[in-house]
Amino acid sequence: MSTTLSTPLTLKRTGDRWPTGVVVAGAALALVVVAAVLAPLLAPYAPDAIDLSASLNGTTGAHLLGTDSSGQDLLSRVLYGARTSLIAPVLLLAIAAVLGVALGTLAAWRGGWADTVVSRLTDVMYAFPGLLFTVLIIAVFGAGMTTSVLALGLAYTPTVAKYTRSVALAERRKPYIDAYRVQGMGGARICGRHLVPNLGRSITGYLVVLFGEALMSLATLSYLGFGAQPPSSDWGLMVQEGQAAVVQGALLPAMVPGVAIALVVVSFNVVGVWAADRLDSGR
Numbered sequence: 001m002s003t004t005l006s007t008p009l010t011l012k013r014t015g016d017r018w019p020t021g022v023v024v025a026g027a028a029l030a031l032v033v034v035a036a037v038l039a040p041l042l043a044p045y046a047p048d049a050i051d052l053s054a055s056l057n058g059t060t061g062a063h064l065l066g067t068d069s070s071g072q073d074l075l076s077r078v079l080y081g082a083r084t085s086l087i088a089p090v091l092l093l094a095i096a097a098v099l100g101v102a103l104g105t106l107a108a109w110r111g112g113w114a115d116t117v118v119s120r121l122t123d124v125m126y127a128f129p130g131l132l133f134t135v136l137i138i139a140v141f142g143a144g145m146t147t148s149v150l151a152l153g154l155a156y157t158p159t160v161a162k163y164t165r166s167v168a169l170a171e172r173r174k175p176y177i178d179a180y181r182v183q184g185m186g187g188a189r190i191c192g193r194h195l196v197p198n199l200g201r202s203i204t205g206y207l208v209v210l211f212g213e214a215l216m217s218l219a220t221l222s223y224l225g226f227g228a229q230p231p232s233s234d235w236g237l238m239v240q241e242g243q244a245a246v247v248q249g250a251l252l253p254a255m256v257p258g259v260a261i262a263l264v265v266v267s268f269n270v271v272g273v274w275a276a277d278r279l280d281s282g283r
Helices: 019-039 074-110 112-127 130-141 147-172 175-182 187-198 200-224 236-245 251-280
Strands: none
Touching: 019 251, 074 130, 074 147, 074 187, 074 200, 074 236, 074 251, 112 147, 112 175, 112 251, 130 147, 147 187, 147 200, 175 187, 175 236, 187 200, 200 236, 236 251
8 A cells, every 4th residue: 555645546457458257347337337327318218107008018129128017117217226226325335434434544543542432432333233223213214215325324334434443553653654743744634634545545445345235235225115215216126116026927027126236236346356456455
């Protein structure tokens, strides 16, 4: 990990070629992102357009991925649902990063009672399963995607804080920190201008790895009815709505969004682990 601010945040190839798995996963993610951005142009129907005469249709020329019980086009819903399913985890991790990095850096820099308080606080948070903690917050403030993002952001904060503390402790022992202290620079300025920026590689890599887990957590909340609410096209909610159709022999309403979730989570994990290794090693 570099101790200078001028080192660019870049990913380099290992050997002469990108790993095949990473290329395939990256292409899949790029395709999903492009599809989400261009959803209004690519979707053949409005995501909330109901046609009861086409209820639970299979794949046809008019509906390439079939329809759900309300006759809504699954392809259109999946394309629009990609927006929520991709943006919400980013917002969730942004909340966790802001709070977690601040707490982890404070604990590592100050040590003593500050480290003890932050450590005990994160231990208390770890005592509750993240999903249970989130459900408790939703029970108080009400269901919805906004509440779910905020609640899960808090639930992920201890994880980010612990990781930040561990890497900040190692960074704090490096000679350049003492050099800035000798120059009379204050602790807050050292942390804000030098320590935290130099943790950027490691923390970014860690957040990339957490993205797939965050997406799955949000989809789980929507599936349970705590996250996105109808008529949203969120993938987790689509799986929950399509579950009843499975009994009638219609698999597509649940399978299409389920496959979309699995594809993005697996692809992001493949790319995320590889990218995190490169970012952390600074190669």
